[in-house]
Structures are given as structure tokens and as C-alpha cells.
Amino acid sequence: MGEVNCEGRSTQEINAEIKQQIKKGATEILVRNPGARHNLGVAILERVTIRLDGSVGYYCGGLIDGPNFEIAGSAGWGLAESMMNGQVVVRGSAGNGAAAAIRGGTVVIQQDAAARLGVSMKGGTVLVAGNCGYMAGFMGQKGTIIVCGNAGEAFADSMYETVCFVGGRISELGTDAVVEQPSGSDAEFLDSTLAHHLPPDLRKSKPAGRDFKKIVSGRKLWNFDKREWKTWQEAL
Amino acid sequence: MSDELQRQGRTLQPSGIFQPAVIEDIQTKAETGLYRIRGFGTLRQRRWATFDDLTFLPCSLTRIPLEGYREKCSTATVLGKRHASKPIRLDIPVMITGMSWGALSYNAKVALARGASAVGSSNTTGDGGMLQAERENSKTLIYEVLPSRYGINVHDMRRADAIELTIGQGAKPGTGGLLLGSKVSDTIARQRDLPVGVDQRSPARHPDFLGPDDMIIKIEELREATDYQVPIFVKMGASRVFDDVKLAAKAGADVIVVDGMEGGTGASPAILQEHTGIPTLAAVCEARAALEDCGLYGEVQLIIAGGIRDGVDAAKAMALGADAVYIGTAALIALNCNKALYVDDYQKLGTEPGFCHHCHTGRCPVGVTTQDPELMQRLDIDQAAERIASFLRVMTLEVQMLARACGKSDVHDLEPEDMAALSLEASAICGIPLSGTRKIFGI
Ligand SMILES: Cc1cc2nc3c(=O)[nH]c(=O)nc-3n(C[C@H](O)[C@H](O)[C@H](O)COP(=O)(O)O)c2cc1C
Ligand code: SF4
Numbered sequence: 001m002g003e004v005n006c007e008g009r010s011t012q013e014i015n016a017e018i019k020q021q022i023k024k025g026a027t028e029i030l031v032r033n034p035g036a037r038h039n040l041g042v043a044i045l046e047r048v049t050i051r052l053d054g055s056v057g058y059y060c061g062g063l064i065d066g067p068n069f070e071i072a073g074s075a076g077w078g079l080a081e082s083m084m085n086g087q088v089v090v091r092g093s094a095g096n097g098a099a100a101a102i103r104g105g106t107v108v109i110q111q112d113a114a115a116r117l118g119v120s121m122k123g124g125t126v127l128v129a130g131n132c133g134y135m136a137g138f139m140g141q142k143g144t145i146i147v148c149g150n151a152g153e154a155f156a157d158s159m160y161e162t163v164c165f166v167g168g169r170i171s172e173l174g175t176d177a178v179v180e181q182p183s184g185s186d187a188e189f190l191d192s193t194l195a196h197h198l199p200p201d202l203r204k205s206k207p208a209g210r211d212f213k214k215i216v217s218g219r220k221l222w223n224f225d226k227r228e229w230k231t232w233q234e235a236l
Numbered sequence: 237m238s239d240e241l242q243r244q245g246r247t248l249q250p251s252g253i254f255q256p257a258v259i260e261d262i263q264t265k266a267e268t269g270l271y272r273i274r275g276f277g278t279l280r281q282r283r284w285a286t287f288d289d290l291t292f293l294p295c296s297l298t299r300i301p302l303e304g305y306r307e308k309c310s311t312a313t314v315l316g317k318r319h320a321s322k323p324i325r326l327d328i329p330v331m332i333t334g335m336s337w338g339a340l341s342y343n344a345k346v347a348l349a350r351g352a353s354a355v356g357s358s359n360t361t362g363d364g365g366m367l368q369a370e371r372e373n374s375k376t377l378i379y380e381v382l383p384s385r386y387g388i389n390v391h392d393m394r395r396a397d398a399i400e401l402t403i404g405q406g407a408k409p410g411t412g413g414l415l416l417g418s419k420v421s422d423t424i425a426r427q428r429d430l431p432v433g434v435d436q437r438s439p440a441r442h443p444d445f446l447g448p449d450d451m452i453i454k455i456e457e458l459r460e461a462t463d464y465q466v467p468i469f470v471k472m473g474a475s476r477v478f479d480d481v482k483l484a485a486k487a488g489a490d491v492i493v494v495d496g497m498e499g500g501t502g503a504s505p506a507i508l509q510e511h512t513g514i515p516t517l518a519a520v521c522e523a524r525a526a527l528e529d530c531g532l533y534g535e536v537q538l539i540i541a542g543g544i545r546d547g548v549d550a551a552k553a554m555a556l557g558a559d560a561v562y563i564g565t566a567a568l569i570a571l572n573c574n575k576a577l578y579v580d581d582y583q584k585l586g587t588e589p590g591f592c593h594h595c596h597t598g599r600c601p602v603g604v605t606t607q608d609p610e611l612m613q614r615l616d617i618d619q620a621a622e623r624i625a626s627f628l629r630v631m632t633l634e635v636q637m638l639a640r641a642c643g644k645s646d647v648h649d650l651e652p653e654d655m656a657a658l659s660l661e662a663s664a665i666c667g668i669p670l671s672g673t674r675k676i677f678g679i
Binding site for chain 1: 273383393394416429430443444454464
């Protein structure tokens with residue numbers, strides 16, 4: 001396993017070293033002492049596992065296509081933003097805009113996610129074992145958001161085709177968000193996704209798939225229409 | 237006035253407030269229940285100071301002109317020297333602005349790329365990502381990163397020659413993009429990960445940063461993603477330009493793009509086009525002052541956009557402090573926009589050649605702003621590319637002509653002292669003496 005020690009080095013040097021080790025054929029890299037630095041592991045495009053043994057700052061794993069990230073601590077804003085493929089797992093919590101605009105892959109947050117989780121998602125899956133903050137799923141286009149705990153205000157606002165599941169309470173639904181009864185296959189999907197991505201102990205403390213609420217777009221904002229004036233008034 | 241009234245020698249007195257256009261506007265809103273959306277940019281008669289309120293002061297005895305055909309006048313333009321290891325090097329200072337594939341047809345996008353490349357200029361992607369053919373046909377391609385992140389793709393980003401982080405546009409600062417359902421075809425929906433036929437709105441804010449402090453980190457992320465090679469542009473609509481430009485420069489932008497209120501658009505609410513932002517002339521002056529104020533004038537390059545029509549506007553923008561200009565609408569017009577072809581189709585849209593601003597409908601009679609395969613066919617890519625190249629060449633010749641007449645061997649040496657103001661407003665805004673007075677008004 002390759003190793004990169006962040007102490008005393010700039011982000012540019014750390015990322016260059018990670019890329020150098022990947023070039024030399026490393027398939028697993030331990031990044032020690034990340035010290036909540038911003039922009040660690042940005043734009044990694046290879047199938048490689050990167051373990052960070054502490055907390056990371058903004059945009060960790062941003063713009064990646066393929067790698068696995070395991071973050072032992074918490075993550076700052078824009079975790080894995082615009083990721084195309086791969087998997088990013090955070091043992092702690094994540095700041096604003098986690099998984100924003102991702103097009104594929106999976107983001108797992110084992111504690112809580114702050115505001116604007118999965119905003120403008122275009123694909124992929126985000127799984128939050130804890131709670132999420134304000135405006136999660138805003139303008140989500142595709143992909144799936146799963147929140148095992150409670151969701152904050154303006155949840156799933158102005159969405160296109162992102163599908164959301166919430167295990168706990170929703171403080172307030174966003175404009176044009178509607179709650180649906182999850183189907184049997186939704187429950188199966190939730191059970192298998194949670195079993196696959198969460199450690200057994202953590203999984204045990206979360207609701208069963210059939211107990212989640214499903215939230216989708218009411219499609220009233222998809223096309224300008226005077227009959228939906230009230231909805232538009234809230235959205236614009 | 238009807239013929240009958242004219243025969244009777246009677247004139248009609250319209251209300252000064254509720255003029256016929258206002259009456260029509262109110263009644264349309266009453267019928268549709270929607271605010272008005274259209275393309276093209278402001279339709280107002282400009283009563284504010286514009287580039288037309290300035291005139292050049294060519295050499296006579298105080299300064300010596302260059303010989304038009306013999307003495308060199310450089311147009312080479314370098315952008316992004318501040319941090320990038322590979323700044324953009326263009327042969328001319330007139331560039332094609334970001335217009336999305338979706339707002340524009342495939343043929344228009346490819347023609348712009350080819351035409352710009354033929355004369356050593358650049359092309360820019362748009363809200364919807366990069367088109368493969370656009371990359372293949374662009375010598376220099378700027379990749380926009382917009383709030384919507386439609387079509388965002390790290391591989392495309394890494395194939396670009398510069399990144400443009402877009403905060404806003406001149407036609408509608410503070411709001412997101414718009415693409416009406418008639419243009420969200422199968423192909424465009426796939427490219428943007430959207431359902432076919434939706435009236436697509438884009439968010440106004442980026443999903444992963446809010447203010448200038450976060451933007452510093454965002455810019456670093458973009459540099460990491462592109463190995464610190466390509467310049468990072470920051471584009472903004474012109475509102476509080478003096479402060480916004482300083483913030484962008486301090487956040488680490490290599491190049492700042494300021495798009496004035498005359499800026500064009502594929503589709504926006506009409507009131508935003510008419511009543512938001514400040515004019516391009518005012519914007520360039522504030523932007524320059526901002527860069528001077530923070531000691532970064534010359535180090536951070538400035539691109540000005542918004543209603544640039546010809547080499548004269550470009551030369552005036554450059555004399556006031558721009559390193560280069562972006563053109564959008566003028567390039568579309570060179571492609572054939574508003575040309576008297578397929579006149580029946582203009583009439584079906586309720587307009588005439590020369591008056592069209594119907595890009596939002598997706599029924600562009602000349603194949604420029606449509607996704608309809610039949611309409612798109614009307615724009616022959618090779619011929620259109622040739623027209624773009626010719627237009628860019630002429631614009632460049634016009635800038636050079638003015639620069640030579642002012643005694644400059646490089647178009648970038650044009651300066652405010654090369655001009656006089658023709659109105660008090662322009663004098664005050666630009667800090668240039670009003671012609672005939674030797675006085676700068678407003679100071
Ligand atoms: C048809 C059309 C589409 C546009 N699409 C975008 C876009 O996708 N992203 C963007 O930042 N600006 C877009 N713009 C704005 C231009 O980039 C530019 O700011 C503006 O056109 C400059 O003004 P001008 O058209 O008067 O030259 C678009 C403009 C037009 C006319
Ligand atoms: S001719 Fe086409 S590009 Fe020009 S204004 Fe009309 S619809 Fe828009």
C-alpha cells in the first residue's frame with residue numbers, strides 16, 4: 001500500500017504525490033494527517049482506493065471518476081461534487097453541498113449531512129445514515145438520495161427526476177415535492193443498499209426499508225403553466 | 237395609424253404611460269398568466285451612455301499615426317498569465333462567448349468553433365457542457381462551469397484550454413439559465429440529464445460554494461483538476477462591478493469577464509433583460525478601476541461583453557481597459573440571425589427579419605437557435621464558419637485601423653487618452669474630457 005503524509009505539505013504537493021503513486025501502480029493509498037485540508041484527491045480518474053486517516057476540508061474527492069475514498073473523519077463542503085463514478089465513504093459528517101451535481105457513483109455519509117445535500121444531482125446515490133439539513137435534493141435531476149434520519153426544511157425542492165427516501169421526519173417539504181408510498185421493490189432496494197453500505201451495527205439502528213417515506217417531484221414546475229401559479233410563486 | 241384615419245387627416249394621441257406596447261404587454265400577461273420570456277437581450281432604445289458616446293482622437297501633430305499597410309499593429313492577445321502555466325494565446329482580441337448547445341443548434345456550435353479557430357480566436361462551451369465536435373473544431377476552447385453543472389464532465393474539463401467559472405450573465409444577473417421545453421429535445425435532454433420537453437431552469441447559485449471566500453477554494457479545486465495548467469476565468473453579470481471584480485481578482489481569477497446589461501441571451505424573463513444590471517460602457521470603467529484599486533490591473537486580464545457590435549465597440553472597450561471582448565449576438569447575426577431568408581417562418585413567429593428576438597421558441601427560421609433537425613439544416617456549417625471567420629477578421633481590421641490612426645503598434649496600447657466624450661454622461665462615467673471642453677465632468 002502506498003502512503004502519503006500530508007504534514008508540512010501543500011495541497012498541490014499532496015495531490016501530485018497521490019497521482020505519482022497511482023502512476024507507479026499503487027492500488028491503495030493511505031493519506032495520513034489530512035488535517036482538514038481542502039481539495040484533497042480532486043479529479044482522481046483511476047480505480048484506486050484512497051484512505052484518509054482524518055478529517056478533510058472542501059471538495060475532497062471532487063470531480064473524480066472511478067476511485068474509492070474512505071474518510072476516517074468528517075468532510076467539509078462539496079464532498080465528491082460532480083463525481084462521475086466511484087465511491088466516497090465518510091465515517092463522520094459532511095458539510096454543505098455534499099454530492100452536489102454528481103453524475104454517478106455512491107456517496108455514503110455515516111453521520112449527518114449539512115444543508116444542500118445532493119443539490120443538482122444528475123445520477124448516482126447518496127446515503128446519509130444520520131440527518132440532513134436544509135434544501136437537500138434541490139433541483140435534483142436524476143439519482144437517489146437516502147436519508148435514514150430526519151430531513152431539514154425545503155426538502156426535495158423543485159426536483160426533476162431524483163428520487164428521495166427518508167427514514168425519519170421531514171421538517172418541511174420543498175416546493176413541488178410529493179410523498180409517495182414506497183413500493184415493494186423500493187423497500188428491497190433500500191434494505192439491500194443499507195446492508196451493503198453501512199456497517200452491520202449502524203444498519204441495525206436504522207429503519208427497515210418499508211418504513212421509509214418516498215419523495216418525488218410533483219412535476220408541477222416542469223413546464224410553465226398558469227394553472228400552477230401558486231407553485232411557481234413559491235419557487236421563483 | 238389606419239389608412240382610413242390618415243385619409244380623414246386625424247391623428248391618434250397615445251397615452252404617454254400606457255402606450256400600445258404596454259397595453260399589449262398587460263393584456264398578454266392577463267391572458268397567459270405568465271411573465272414574458274424571450275431571447276436576444278434588451279430591446280430598449282438606449283438612453284444611457286454607450287460606446288457611441290465616445291469618439292477616437294487620431295493623431296495629427298501631437299501624435300504620429302502608423303502607416304496603415306506597412307507598419308505592424310499587433311493583435312496578439314495573451315490571457316491568463318497570472319497563475320496558469322499555459323496561458324491562452326490568441327491571434328486576435330475578439331472571442332466567441334459561451335452559448336450553450338441547447339440554446340444553439342449543433343450546426344451553429346460547430347460553425348462558431350470552426351470560424352473562430354480559422355482566425356486564431358477562441359470559442360466557449362455553455363450551460364450544457366462540451367460537444368465533441370466543438371472540441372474537435374476548436375483550436376482554443378474555454379469550458380464553462382455554471383451553477384447548473386449541466387453536462388459537467390471532468391474529462392471534458394481537462395481537455396479545455398481555460399475554465400470559466402460563471403457567476404452570472406449580463407442579460408440576467410442574479411438568476412439562472414432558462415431553456416424552454418421546445419428546445420429540450422431527446423439529445424439535449426440526454427446531454428443535460430433532464431426529462432425531454434421540460435422548461436429547464438438553472439439554479440442561480442452554485443451548488444457547492446456561495447461567496448468569495450468559498451470561491452477561493454473552488455478556484456483551487458479547478459486548478460487541481462487541470463494540473464495548474466489552464467487559466468481560470470470568472471464571469472459575472474454587471475451589477476456591483478467595482479466590488480465584484482475586486483472580490484474575483486482577490487479570489488485568484490486569472491481573467492475576469494464582465495457582461496454588461498446589453499448582453500444577449502437565448503431565453504430570459506424580459507424584465508430582467510430590460511431592467512437589471514449596468515450598461516457595458518459603465519461596466520468596463522468600473523472593472524478597470526477595481527483592478528487598479530487592488531493593484532492587479534495588467535496582471536488579471538479583463539474581457540468585456542454585452543452588445544459589442546463591431547471593431548469600433550471592441551476598440552473603445554479596449555481603450556477603456558479591456559484586454560479582449562466576447563461577442564455573442566453579433567456572431568449569431570453573422571451566422572444569419574435576422575437575415576431575410578425563410579421570411580414566411582419569421583412571420584409565423586409573428587415577426588419579420590430584422591426584428592426577431594424569438595430564440596426562446598426553438599423555431600429559429602435560419603437554423604441558429606433551434607433543435608429542430610429540419611430548421612438546423614438551413615445553416616450550412618462550412619459557409620457559416622466562413623462568415624464567422626470573415627466577420628472576426630473584419631472586426632480585427634477595424635480595431636487595428638483605429639489603433640494605427642491613434643499611433644499604436646499594438647491594439648492593447650489603446651488608452652482612454654485616445655478618446656473624447658460626446659456626452660456629459662460618458663465624460664463622467666469614463667473620466668474622459670467632453671469634446672470641446674478639455675474638462676472631465678463629474679469629478
Ligand atoms: C443564444 C445565447 C445563448 C447563451 N448561452 C449562455 C450560456 O450558456 N452561458 C453563459 O454564461 N452565457 C450565455 N449567453 C450569454 C453570452 O455568453 C454573453 O454573455 C452575451 O451573449 C454577451 O452579449 P452579446 O450577445 O451582446 O455579445 C448566451 C447568449 C446567447 C445570445
Ligand atoms: S433569427 Fe433565430 S437566432 Fe435570430 S433572433 Fe430569431 S430566433 Fe433568434
